[in-house]
Amino acid sequence: MKMIQRFGAALAMLLMVATSFASAATQDTPTTKKIVAQESASKKPVSRFSYKGYVRSYYFTRQNASATQKGPNQAAWNTGISLHGEYNAGGGFTLGATYFYANPLNGNCSQASNYQPSPGNACIPAPPGIAADNTLPDFQMSTLYEAYVKYQGHGFGATLGNQVFNSPWANSSDSRLKPAAFQGGDVTYKLNKNWNLEGAVFSKFEGRAQSAFDNSTLLTGYYVDAPSLGSEGNIFNPNGKNNAMPNSGFGYAKVGYGAKNLSADLYLYGFNNIATLTWFDAKYSLPGFMAKYKPFVAVQAGREQDTGNALIGKIRAAGYGVQAGLSLTKNVDFTVGYNNVPAKNDTVVLPAGVSCSAGHTLVGAGTSAATSIPYLLAANGFSCVSNGAAGTTTLYYGGFASPYTDSYATDPFFTTSMTQGMVDRRTYGQGVKFALFFNSTNKRFHAILSRALYADGASAVGLTPTQETDLDAFYYLNKVAKGAYHGWLVRDRYGERTEQFGGLPLFKYNRVQVEYDF
Template sequence: QQSKVDGQIRSYYFSRLYGTPAIPNQNAFALGGILNVRTAPFLGGLGLGVSFFTANSLGTHGADLATVDPTLMGLNPAINALGQAYVQFQQPWILVRAGDQIINTPWMQSADARMLPATYQGLYLDVTPVRNLHFYGVRVFRWKSRTSSDYYKDNLYYQTGYDGDPLYGGLATIPNTEPQANGTLAFGSSYALGGAKVQAWYYDFYRFANMFYGDASYTLKTSSGFSPFIGAQYVREWLGNNAFSQFNAPLLGYNGSVDSTAYGIQVGLNFPGGNLSWAYNAISPHAGSVGDGSIISPYTVGYAFDPLYTTSMTRGLVELGPGDAWKVKATYNAFGKAVLIMAAFARYHTYLHGSGNDTYLDITYFPKGSLKGLSIRDRVEVNNGGQYLAPNNRSFIYNRVMLTYQF
């Protein structure tokens, strides 16, 4: 009776409008989902879990693959994968999991904004000696991207097709002839007390970068329902003999040692039904370094799924390189939480890609009654300026219609 079976059915339609004959417009449709099976605990806390992932274009790709958005599920007509297969031991104060699994940490996560999430092959540890205090340990050997059907020793800096991996959506720079990646080792800790939250992480992206990341936030909770909050974050990366320099694979035109420094601040207000915030991030340029000081993020670059406050739906400073950005964001639950509305505007000033801005609107409808579990979501973002997504500073429009049913 304690075993669990659940999952999701997903139907997504994505369209990319580039506004220039030099790049054909792209779209993609897929139907699929996720089925999770978890056993009841036995032998004092042991358990098993498996997840089956599937996505199918239903023959909608057509003959001209240049007009297909490959980031939804790749260019293959179907993906069928055993996305998770793990054994775990769990008690109130400890969780140990080994195998293929979803891992969510600030710079290594599921990036679940496509048909299928990214998953990782390795070990995960979460120790909670006292309430709200966590110590984490992670060792990843391989990963499965959002468009892959198997696990590979690569990351988002490798080219599509590396070792047969149909990897899409990254920022390719490592040639397909070069050795495999060696995975990642990470340690972290988090603590929450009242309205205060803090976390700190160390990542060793083997041969790519060493990273320290920390963030802290505080929310002043009031009886009126209007609660101001503030947050700050910091990133520091370093590594002399790295994969980019070893393989003569410059990032954004610059090579050398890994040397990156970034920080951010965020202020805002929670109010009944929603919140409003303003955020700022900056990455300092470093002469003689990879990407002129860019943040090296092997599992989020190109996915725009990093924890920086100003990252938009399609890009952020991790993709654009050194510079600064600010972002205004508002969220509101309407009609008794049946509709969730999000809107944002971000402005980027970068050294390598000039200036640009992103305008974002996100509306989700949650039906009630017999349709509980269904969500209908439309996300649209308009990017202006910058050379990252389209040449000649043209606008880029990305629309994502996402239907999801959770059971």
């Protein structure tokens, strides 16, 4: 609230100052009858204020029950409006803010607190008998998720305040009603036409189903739209279930290079008391006689290690990926991507009351034995080998921790799909993904069809093969021109996930989105 008041006071002050300058300029300018002056006066003044926004309505359904799964099916419907405004204060400075409000149309879910700290306190969804899909979410929201001061000039840029921020491992994740946002500052500098630098520090985070910023993450807090501490049984948490572990956000640095056919970026993340992550990506477009097919090759690689208090346990991750693509026709593109994350293992003595089963899962008293093990373990549960009489256990781990994209399926891996990926499952293993992209000549219809195959785990503890098929289709009801789109659009995303020998799909997911942009 104090930030909102300060933002309002600053905006009012700038408006008064601008008005005073404008008034003074008008009084000091003598009246003239010159033709040139008359022509100048007839020009339409340029407004310093601009605005945009959208109204977005979503309907989600999840089929969780099938031949081998007995979980409840889920559904949710919600509609929200986003209003964004910017004021050009002159001298390269801009003030901006974005307000978002949503109200569900399918039940009496009016407060996010109804879902915290226990899902058992949730309000009654509609239709009855179908569990709520909290990822939408299906409760009322009201938030000023952007309120910032921005400067741009002389190759230098800076944004301070609440803002939408985008980078590979911390981004807007805008696949629901509103994007995620961050509180802090971001600075960029363009060294020359090829090289650029960026640095940022963010202390708080607002998830895509939240109406406030807090000093936690998707891996250390309780979020209704992510299987974090409230429901995930394998995240180490010395504070106990539903007790968040606060941290101070993250720092970020980037060095980027861009040329005609090559782009490359090196990133460094410091997730406070969780991990440090180094990430590299590059893309090269092949020139020559094949250029008309727009062929390219892209690579990515990274390393991550726990740091500070290691809030979620020991992390030792390393992985790489490669992707290739080309245009099959004027309207159709094709890509194939691959990721590999090798497994790590340690020999440990398990805590009292915890043991490794013959099925390579940790068992013991409490909600989950894994929450007492100070390691980031894979979500599939297969993570140990008992060494028998030796009294020790070999733990397998090695997946990446992604505090600001976990469960959102918005990490940078080439093989991440609409509903899952190796990073979301915090697993080691490998995956491959094929994708076809279609874009109509008039740009009003485009679709993405993809198929991904994953082999999580290692031979010592067992493999968990899964596959996912997704279809993502857009249709714009109005003409698509250069610049921001204005008008109606309809989007539908369908995905289904199966195991290697499963009959029916274990999971079906459909998202219908109707939106008006202005």
